[in-house]
Amino acid sequence: MPGHMGRSTAAAVLMALVAVGAGGCSDDGGGSAKEAASAAASVGSRAADSLASATAEAGRRLESVKGGVDAEDDVKLGATRTDDSGRTAVTVTAHNTADTEKSFVVVLDFRDGGGNLLDVVVVTVRDVAAGKSGTATARSNRTLSGTVKAEVGTAVRY
Numbered sequence: 001m002p003g004h005m006g007r008s009t010a011a012a013v014l015m016a017l018v019a020v021g022a023g024g025c026s027d028d029g030g031g032s033a034k035e036a037a038s039a040a041a042s043v044g045s046r047a048a049d050s051l052a053s054a055t056a057e058a059g060r061r062l063e064s065v066k067g068g069v070d071a072e073d074d075v076k077l078g079a080t081r082t083d084d085s086g087r088t089a090v091t092v093t094a095h096n097t098a099d100t101e102k103s104f105v106v107v108l109d110f111r112d113g114g115g116n117l118l119d120v121v122v123v124t125v126r127d128v129a130a131g132k133s134g135t136a137t138a139r140s141n142r143t144l145s146g147t148v149k150a151e152v153g154t155a156v157r158y
Contacts, residue, residue: 065105065156065158066158067158068105068156068157068158069156069157069158070155070156070157071094071104071155071156071157072152072154072155074094074095074096074097074104074155074157075092075093075094075095075104075106075152075155076092076093076095077090077091077092077093077108077150077151077152078090078091078092078093080110080148080149080150083139085139086143087139087140087141087142087143087144088110088119088139088140088143088144088148088150089137089138089139089140090108090137090138090150091135091136091137091138092106092108092123092125092135092136092137092138093125093133093134093135094106094125094128094133094134094135094136094155094157095128095132095133096128096129096130096131096132096133096134096157097131098130098157099130099131100130101127101128101129101130102128102130102157102158103124103125103126103127103128103157103158104124104125104128104134104155104156104157104158105122105123105124105155105156105158106122106123106124106125106136106138106152106154106155106156107120107121107122107152107153107154107155108120108121108122108123108138108150108151108152108153109150109151109152109153110140110144110148110149110150111148111149111150111151112144112146112147112148112149113146113147113149118140118144118148119140119141119142119144120153121138121139121140121141123136123137123138124136138150
C-alpha cells in the first residue's frame with residue numbers, strides 16, 4: 001500500500017505543478033506548458049522515489065529489532081512544527097512500562113490534510129529507564145508543505 005500512496009502524492013504534486021506552470025505561461029516565449037509538465041514530472045518522480053526509499057528504510061530498521069513488543073500505546077507525539085532547516089519535526093515521547101531499561105523504535109507517518117502519505121521517518125528513543133519516559137525528535141526527510149500531521153505507524157519496545 002505505501003507504493004500506492006506514494007503514486008497518489010506524486011500525482012497530486014504533478015497536477016499542482018502543471019497547473020502553476022501552465023498559469024505562468026505567456027505568449028512571449030517565456031516558457032511552455034510542455035516544459036512545465038516535464039519539470040513537474042521530474043519533481044513528482046523524485047518525491048515518489050524519496051517516499052519509497054524512506055518506507056523501505058523504515059522496514060529495514062524494524063526488521064533489525066530482535067525480541068521487540070508492540071508499544072504504540074506507550075508513545076505520544078507532540079505538535080508538528082517546522083524546524084530551522086525547513087523540515088517538519090515532532091517530539092516523540094516513549095513511556096517505558098517494563099521493569100528494566102528499554103529502547104523504542106518508532107515509525108512515523110507524515111500526512112497531508114487529505115490523509116495522503118508524504119514521508120515516513122524512523123526514530124529511536126534509547127535507554128529509557130523502567131517506569132520513565134524518554135524523548136527524541138523526528139524530522140522529515142525533506143521539506144513538506146501545507147498542513148502536515150504526524151501519526152505513529154508502528155512502535156516497538158526492545
